[in-house]
Amino acid sequence: MIYQELYNTEINGAYLFYGSEQLMMDRIVNEIIESQTSENFRNFNLQYVDGKNLEVSSLISAVETLPVFDSKKIVIVKNFNDFIKNIQDEIIEVLKNMSEYSILIFLDYEDEVLKTTKFYKYFSKLKRNVEFPKLRENEFRKFLSEYIFERGFKISPADVSYLAQKSGYSSKNLNVVLYDVKNEVDKILATAKNEVNRKMIDEVYISNIDTNIFNFLDAMMTKNISAILLELNNLYQVGEPIQKIFYMVARQFRLLLSYKNLKEQGYQDMKIMEQLKIKQYEFSKLKVASNKFEKDKLKEIYTSLLEYDHTIKTRTVDERALFESLLVKISI
Numbered sequence: 001m002i003y004q005e006l007y008n009t010e011i012n013g014a015y016l017f018y019g020s021e022q023l024m025m026d027r028i029v030n031e032i033i034e035s036q037t038s039e040n041f042r043n044f045n046l047q048y049v050d051g052k053n054l055e056v057s058s059l060i061s062a063v064e065t066l067p068v069f070d071s072k073k074i075v076i077v078k079n080f081n082d083f084i085k086n087i088q089d090e091i092i093e094v095l096k097n098m099s100e101y102s103i104l105i106f107l108d109y110e111d112e113v114l115k116t117t118k119f120y121k122y123f124s125k126l127k128r129n130v131e132f133p134k135l136r137e138n139e140f141r142k143f144l145s146e147y148i149f150e151r152g153f154k155i156s157p158a159d160v161s162y163l164a165q166k167s168g169y170s171s172k173n174l175n176v177v178l179y180d181v182k183n184e185v186d187k188i189l190a191t192a193k194n195e196v197n198r199k200m201i202d203e204v205y206i207s208n209i210d211t212n213i214f215n216f217l218d219a220m221m222t223k224n225i226s227a228i229l230l231e232l233n234n235l236y237q238v239g240e241p242i243q244k245i246f247y248m249v250a251r252q253f254r255l256l257l258s259y260k261n262l263k264e265q266g267y268q269d270m271k272i273m274e275q276l277k278i279k280q281y282e283f284s285k286l287k288v289a290s291n292k293f294e295k296d297k298l299k300e301i302y303t304s305l306l307e308y309d310h311t312i313k314t315r316t317v318d319e320r321a322l323f324e325s326l327l328v329k330i331s332i
Helices: 005-010 022-036 038-045 056-064 087-097 117-127 139-151 157-169 176-193 198-206 209-222 225-237 244-263 269-276 282-288 295-314 319-331
Strands: 012-021 044-052 073-078 100-110 129-132
Touching: 005 022, 005 129, 012 022, 012 117, 022 073, 022 100, 022 129, 022 176, 038 044, 044 056, 056 073, 056 087, 056 100, 087 117, 117 129, 139 157, 139 176, 157 176, 157 198, 157 209, 157 282, 176 198, 209 225, 209 244, 209 282, 209 319, 225 319, 244 269, 244 282, 244 295, 244 319, 269 282, 295 319
Parallel strands: 012 100, 012 129, 044 073, 073 100
Antiparallel strands: none
């Protein structure tokens, strides 16, 4: 079960919460606490348990204790993976015989629970294994927009997309989660008055490898050789290998050439996105860049890229010098 499904479910019994997004996990837990217990009696009806020091008898006692002046009692167990390793059968029996007045939530913040265990399979069979994965791109942009709005600030859709790209959240190379992003956004909001703009984002947000790659490719698309070499040097500074930079350049021009060909064949934008397997944000930038390169020039550039690739694989050369010469040639 994906956590969004909980909003259409009556909350009762035992659940296993796991995944990489602790922030969303904490949000859902807080919503369950607020909806199922009253503030005046929460001290009696909410119990956090550390699994590192837990015994089965203590867990039984926690889930069998009746709520005080509330309809539900909530028990939340953290750090439970080591605790349940050798007593899975006992734990499952506890879960099967829980009081109808109790809600028991196992929180796996580290996403360490093994899906081959009896413990996990018990929840899976009942569809009470609740996953909190990283957000999809559109969900992430919505999260950013709503969070900034809730804090009393405005931001344009374009700048939301820019902030999303700047964060590196969707990067496969970076282990960025929502709490990391929230911390950086809070820094931006601390300097803002009414509205968040790109200047504030650039001034506050910590750059990462993906951001540098995007800046470099943006410079390539404007044919600004000074900006290209500046951003290339930034990539060198963060240790990005030339071969990976070259791959990104080759991919960019392959996409541009493919875009031109598909456009000539009469394909609509949505169909082109499907064919190229790219998202809206990247497509919009590609579309703008295509106006700055004639098709013949793109063919010439792509041929030069293939020649460069062949040269570095078959000859002993100064790869950095050759690559920078290639970039200058592309930008002329």
